[in-house]
Amino acid sequence: MQFEHPALLWALFLLLVPIIVHLFQLRRFKKTPFTNVAMLQKVVSESRKSSTLKKWLLLLTRLGLLTALVLAFAKPFSSNETALAPKETVVYLDNSFSMQAQKEGAALLEKAIQDLISNFDDNGQFSLITNSETYANITINDSKNELLAIRPTIQQLRFNDVLLKASTLFSKNQGTVRNLVFISDFQETLGEVPDNIPGQKLFAVALRPEKRTNVSIDSISIESGNGLSQSNLTIYLSGNHEEDNLPISLFDNDTLIAKTSAAMDQTGSAKVIFSIPAGDDIKGRIEISDGGLPYDNNFFFTIGKPEKIKVLVVANANSDYLRRIYTEDEFDLTIAxxxxxxxxxxxxxxxxVLDGLTRVPQSLSEVLKDFMANGGxxxxxxxxxxxxxxxxQMLSFxxxxxxxxxxxxxxxxSNINFDHPILASVFEKQVTNFQYPKVEGHYKTNGVANTILGYDGNEPFLYxxxxxxxxSAPLHSENTNFKGSxxxxxxxxxxxxxSLKRPRPYEILGRPTQVDLPVQTGQDNILKLSLDGEEFIPRQRSFANKTSLFFDANPHIAGTYDITNGQQRVGRISFNYPRTESLLAYHELSGATITExxxxxEDTFAVLNAQDEITSYWKWFVILALVFALMEMFIQKLIS
Structure with missing residues (x-):
C-alpha cells in the first residue's frame, strides 16, 4: 500500500494521547461519612467491573477512530509497478493500400482513425507515425483534422523502419515507460517482427478484413496481331474471386471501347486479350470491380506512335547491314x-556509329565529347x-x-553477359548450346570496362x-561472321x-524512371506533368537533342499524365501503383515478442489504461471512522 500524503502518518503518534488519558488519569476521591456501607459493597464491586470494561472499549474505539481519520487524510492507494512512472506513447498507423480492405462496412484505415479518436484521451499527448508522415507530440483535440485527412499511400514502412522512427520520438529519460501502439493488418510486406525490442512495450492491433478476396490487374503486354491494322493487348490478372466471371472493361480516355469477363484458374491467375487498332494513340485505362482492394482495380497505359530515334552512321565501308536493323518505322537513319x-x-x-574509320579526326573527337556530354x-x-x-587518344577522352x-x-x-541491360531482355534464360559467332583477329585491350560480349578467356569483344x-574487332565479313549471328x-x-529512353506503355510508381523526349526547351521553359488539373515539375535535364525527365518519389498518384512544354502537349506517360499490397498475405503474430x-x-487502450489504474482506499477509512464513532456512541449509552 502507498500513500499520497505519507507525511500525515506522523499524526499516528497522537494515538498516545487517549492511551495516556485512559490509563493514567488521576482521580481524587472525597470521603463522605455514611452510617452503614455494608449493604452497598456488592453494588460498588459490580459497578467497578462495568466501568473498567467501558473504559477499555472506549479506548479501542477512539484509537480506531483516530487511526482511520489519519489514514483517510493520508489517502492510501495501491497500483502496479508502472502506474506512477512517466509514460510516452507513439502510435504507428499503417496507411498502406491493403488497409483499404473492408470490415463491418468500413475500410480498415477509416475504422482505425475513428477508433483512435474515440478511445484516446482528447488532451493526452502522443506521437503519430504513418507511412508518409510523422507527427510529434500532438493531441487528439489539436490534430483531429489531420487524422481524418490521412489517406492510403503507395509507401510502406518496414517493421524495423517503424521501430527506428519510434526510437527518435521517445525521450531518453530513465524510468519512462515507452508504449508503441502498432496499428496494422500486418501484411508480410512489413517484414519480420524483431525477436527483441529493447526499451519499448509493443501493443499490436492486428486489423483483418472480413473477406480475404482480391483480384488485381498485374501487368499488360502489347503485341502485333495477325493483321497489320490490329494489335493484341494482353491483360494479366491474379488473385481470387468468389464468382466465376469477373467483368473487365477497356477505356480510351473515358470512352468504353471493349468489355469482357475473366475467369480465374486454379493457380489464381487469368489472361484476357483485347484487339486494338494498331498505330492509334490510346489513353488507356483497364477497370475491374471485384469487391476487394480498390487501388489495384485500375490500370493505366499509353499507346502512341513512338518518336523516331535519330542515328548517324559515319563509315568508310558498306554499312547497309545497319539499314536492315534501323528501319524507317522506328529510326531516322543517315549514313555519311x-x-x-x-x-x-x-x-x-x-x-x-563510327564504322571502320582508320583514324578519327581531331575536330571530330572534339565534337564527340560535346555530343556524349549531351547524352548521345x-x-x-x-x-x-x-x-x-x-x-x-579518342578513347582516353x-x-x-x-x-x-x-x-x-x-x-x-562465347562470353555473354546475360545481365547487361543490352541483353537482359533478349534471352529468357542463360544458354550454353548457342552457336557462337567468331572472329579471325582482334585488338587486345588494356583497361577495365563493362563487357557485354567477350571471347574465350574474358577478353572483350564489345564493351x-x-x-x-x-x-575490339572489325565487323566486315572477312574478319567475323557476327553480321550473320x-x-x-x-x-x-x-x-x-x-540513347532515347522513350516512354513505355506504363511505369510503376516509386521506381526510378527516366524518360527522354526529343524536345528542346529554352532557357525559360520547363516541362510539366499534369493530371486532373494538378501540375508538378519533375526533375529534368535539357540537352541539345532531347530533354530527360527523372521520376522517383514523385508522382505518387496513379494515372496518365500529360507532358506539356508551355501550352503544348508533347507526350503522355502512365503510372500505376505497385501490386505488392494485393496478395493479402498476413503475418502470424502468435510467436512474436509482443506485450499485448x-x-x-478499444481493447488495446483498455490495457494501456489499466497500467495507470490506481485503487484508492481513503473513502473506506472515512467509513471506518464513522463506524468507530457510532460504536463509541453505542458504548456510552448502553454500558453504564
Whole structure:
C-alpha cells in the first residue's frame, strides 16, 4: 500500500494521547461519612467491573477512530509497478493500400482513425507515425483534422523502419515507460517482427478484413496481331474471386471501347486479350470491380506512335547491314562518309556509329565529347588498318580501355553477359548450346570496362564505358561472321534504344524512371506533368537533342499524365501503383515478442489504461471512522 500524503502518518503518534488519558488519569476521591456501607459493597464491586470494561472499549474505539481519520487524510492507494512512472506513447498507423480492405462496412484505415479518436484521451499527448508522415507530440483535440485527412499511400514502412522512427520520438529519460501502439493488418510486406525490442512495450492491433478476396490487374503486354491494322493487348490478372466471371472493361480516355469477363484458374491467375487498332494513340485505362482492394482495380497505359530515334552512321565501308536493323518505322537513319560529314548534324542525333574509320579526326573527337556530354550514344567499330595512337587518344577522352596490338588468331565470341541491360531482355534464360559467332583477329585491350560480349578467356569483344559502346574487332565479313549471328540485331537495336529512353506503355510508381523526349526547351521553359488539373515539375535535364525527365518519389498518384512544354502537349506517360499490397498475405503474430495483441483499439487502450489504474482506499477509512464513532456512541449509552 502507498500513500499520497505519507507525511500525515506522523499524526499516528497522537494515538498516545487517549492511551495516556485512559490509563493514567488521576482521580481524587472525597470521603463522605455514611452510617452503614455494608449493604452497598456488592453494588460498588459490580459497578467497578462495568466501568473498567467501558473504559477499555472506549479506548479501542477512539484509537480506531483516530487511526482511520489519519489514514483517510493520508489517502492510501495501491497500483502496479508502472502506474506512477512517466509514460510516452507513439502510435504507428499503417496507411498502406491493403488497409483499404473492408470490415463491418468500413475500410480498415477509416475504422482505425475513428477508433483512435474515440478511445484516446482528447488532451493526452502522443506521437503519430504513418507511412508518409510523422507527427510529434500532438493531441487528439489539436490534430483531429489531420487524422481524418490521412489517406492510403503507395509507401510502406518496414517493421524495423517503424521501430527506428519510434526510437527518435521517445525521450531518453530513465524510468519512462515507452508504449508503441502498432496499428496494422500486418501484411508480410512489413517484414519480420524483431525477436527483441529493447526499451519499448509493443501493443499490436492486428486489423483483418472480413473477406480475404482480391483480384488485381498485374501487368499488360502489347503485341502485333495477325493483321497489320490490329494489335493484341494482353491483360494479366491474379488473385481470387468468389464468382466465376469477373467483368473487365477497356477505356480510351473515358470512352468504353471493349468489355469482357475473366475467369480465374486454379493457380489464381487469368489472361484476357483485347484487339486494338494498331498505330492509334490510346489513353488507356483497364477497370475491374471485384469487391476487394480498390487501388489495384485500375490500370493505366499509353499507346502512341513512338518518336523516331535519330542515328548517324559515319563509315568508310558498306554499312547497309545497319539499314536492315534501323528501319524507317522506328529510326531516322543517315549514313555519311567521313570526308562528306556535316558536323552540325551530330548534335541533333541520338546515336552516332563510327564504322571502320582508320583514324578519327581531331575536330571530330572534339565534337564527340560535346555530343556524349549531351547524352548521345557512340558506337565505335575499329578498322584493321587503324592508327592506334589516334584511336587511343579518342578513347582516353572517355576513360575507355586502350587498344593494344592486333592479334591475328581466331576466337569464339562465347562470353555473354546475360545481365547487361543490352541483353537482359533478349534471352529468357542463360544458354550454353548457342552457336557462337567468331572472329579471325582482334585488338587486345588494356583497361577495365563493362563487357557485354567477350571471347574465350574474358577478353572483350564489345564493351561499354558510359555512353560509349566499343567493339575490339572489325565487323566486315572477312574478319567475323557476327553480321550473320542472331546477336547482331538485338545488340545494335538496344544500343540505339538506350540513347532515347522513350516512354513505355506504363511505369510503376516509386521506381526510378527516366524518360527522354526529343524536345528542346529554352532557357525559360520547363516541362510539366499534369493530371486532373494538378501540375508538378519533375526533375529534368535539357540537352541539345532531347530533354530527360527523372521520376522517383514523385508522382505518387496513379494515372496518365500529360507532358506539356508551355501550352503544348508533347507526350503522355502512365503510372500505376505497385501490386505488392494485393496478395493479402498476413503475418502470424502468435510467436512474436509482443506485450499485448488485440484485434481492436478499444481493447488495446483498455490495457494501456489499466497500467495507470490506481485503487484508492481513503473513502473506506472515512467509513471506518464513522463506524468507530457510532460504536463509541453505542458504548456510552448502553454500558453504564
Amino acid at each position: 562518309r567521313p570526308d562528306q560529314l556535316d558536323y552540325s548534324l551530330i548534335e541533333k542525333q541520338n546515336t552516332l 550514344n557512340l558506337v565505335f567499330i575499329p578498322s584493321k588498318e587503324a592508327d592506334l595512337g589516334n584511336y587511343n 572517355f576513360g575507355a580501355p586502350r587498344f593494344l596490338e592486333w592479334v591475328d588468331a581466331p576466337k569464339n565470341i 561499354q564505358q558510359g555512353n560509349l559502346y566499343a567493339f 542472331p546477336l547482331i540485331v538485338p545488340v545494335f537495336y538496344n544500343m540505339c534504344l538506350t 495483441q488485440t484485434e481492436n483499439l
